[in-house]
Amino acid sequence: MTRKCRPQPQLVGADYWLPVEAFEVGWAVAVGCNNLRCPDCGEAVRSDGQPGRTVRRYWCACQQHLETWTHWVGGEPEDLYPEKLRWYCAGHPNLTLPVVLDGVRLDAGTDWGAVAAAAVLEEPFHPPGIDLRQAWLVRLYHLLSRERAAALSTAITELLYATDPRLVTGALDFFTTERKAPGAERIAAMVTARRDWFAETPHPSTPSVSLLDDAVLVLHTRLLATDRAADRPALALAKELALAGVGPYDTAGTLLDHDPKWLWTNASALVQANPEWADRIAYLATQQRASTRPGLLRDLATVAPAAARKAVTERIPEPERQQLLDLLPGGDAEADLNETD
Template identity: 30%
Template sequence: MSVERVCAQSGLLVDGDTRVAADPCEYFHPAVGVQVGCGRLRCTSCKAWVRAGPPGLGLMENTRFDLRALHAAPDWAALPFLEQGYVLFNRRRLYACTCLHWTAESVAPIENDHELESEPNLPWGCAGHPAPELPVRLTQLVIDAQASWPQLVDAILRGSCPRELERREALGPEPGLWLAWLYVYLRGLAVADELSAAVADRLLDADPQVVGRVLYFFIHFSRARGVDKVIAHAEADLHRVALGYPIPETPPAPTLWAVLSTRLGNAPDPRDALDARVESMVERLLFVPRSSLPHDDLGPLGTGDFERQRRERLGWDPDTLEYVLNDFARLRASERADVVGHALGRSASMFAGAERRRFIADHIVEIDQAAPGRWRQVMTLLSDWHGKPAQGHLIVLAGARVIQAHLATPDELRAWISARRSYGWVNDAWVAPLEAMLAAT
């Protein structure tokens, strides 16, 4: 299988405070949790490679200059029409091809909505990044075809960093991100498979943070080699899929459920045998009572503790900090109250396809019995834009069951319909029949 080694969003243009990748093999991937400027941007108009200047160096005002001369100059600092900014402008970074230039004062992806003037609208894009040639030395780690991956993964989990990521908010060692970085860096080489398989082998580690890092890895790379072990582990005891394993790297606390969710949500068509196992597991989980599906976070510190430490480190004032942390806690609690129900209401891609939607509509009563109130999330799912108008009848089918089984009072259902009008596929084709049924009760 060929692997695309390109920056996400066609590459980032970064300000002077953010690193531009100097190594052509390094590229931006969101799983790494840190932004890095693409070092291989190319212009589709003039075909030149885009050059990025050092932090702070920018064009003098009202100056006349030749873009070709700028692009060809070996040392931009020596050019008479460029100057180092005052302290205020030190964040800027000048980019140029032979037909255009751009001053980045923040970090922005090349692919964006172009709604604001500050968002780049340029004919530039990531030209792809070659895979590294082995052997490669990354700080203390040496990677060659004979590398012992259990040892390398263990070294990273114990604090060996393959590349300094310059994450200002880091609370300490961040092996979860480093493993993701290394996997992204090696993708396309056979050793990347050995790396992910060795990560999976640490799933049953006694340290909950190691488990959290393994889960973090497979949440982001849910088709990497070794994920079958993670899936088999979930199958062996469905009741532990919602347990959280907080890690200091980033919220939320990774769970087995999140691995299942990303695997199913991003499954290609046709799905493979492992996808089918995940799908069947998720269907069974819809019926597992919430009361027998513990959602506890394991480990000495919770996601909220890490969030507090991170923001304190960034120097937030106490009042703002408390406000933001309370908000953070509320959001986390709403996501963690019932992960299955939350996914029903929020994760349309996980429950896509006519058959799966039909299954959910047919079983709304059992799904609600597992966690009373889930009828709302199911109805919200069924009335989104997916498969409309073809699957619109499922809303009526499920709504009739809600009424017959008294899952909701008529007022509750009416309130849901009225709230639904702000977003989603709201159409008389289903609103009228449901209102008629409500009127008849």
């Protein structure tokens, strides 16, 4: 059985990673495909390039391509001057066990928890040009069979309950990238159970922030899906944390996608809990239906008048702009509106 690079194979410059092992299927941006073939001449695509020389040359019998960065084959239609490369990924064999991968032996009896913990503390190998934390574990997750990949990600989930902040951070980094991996659905329960510990524990690489900040970012990645696949426990916890002022800058935008009624009911409370959210919430209010904007902005202006007026001034065209400004604190129509409430 073989797998193919998805969504398309990549060509990479000489400073990026072109694996040599046949089983290395493309799993991230800047992982080059090492099994390209041309449908026109039928030849395998060859390449050469030395690290530090920037340019890697790819060629077959009928065409060539010079690459300095990364290039999705088949992604050219959106380019200003598309290059019609028809090369395709001819497939990669599955990684079969036993195998020694970057000095780590993997076999039927592998303790995936031990492998994960060791890799978090010291990566066996970090592919050049791959801008991901815990890239080795992410790569291993994609190379393993579905059953073993699930065992690995489940083992990584257990690291979320470790007492060593480095292990916890490593697990969070993994699930930031692999938000749908088995075990990610337990993140909300984990943050709930360890909330105090997370809040009191400095991030190992950025002591000025707590691990709770990192955990909440991962929690919000679970909310990128807004359909039936949405993580309901994560949403409930995100709301609870937001009312305490805890969450990333676009917390309001995320909650708006999931539950607009809840957001606008609690908008003033959110700003009071975290004043840094005022500008973002005010902007979101200006993007709502014209019939609802006056009420939303007027309510928001009771706790963040400057943010409300700024959003209206910058985002709403005339004549509605002046009408809204008149309704906000300091506006000419404010007193009239109060009399009719």
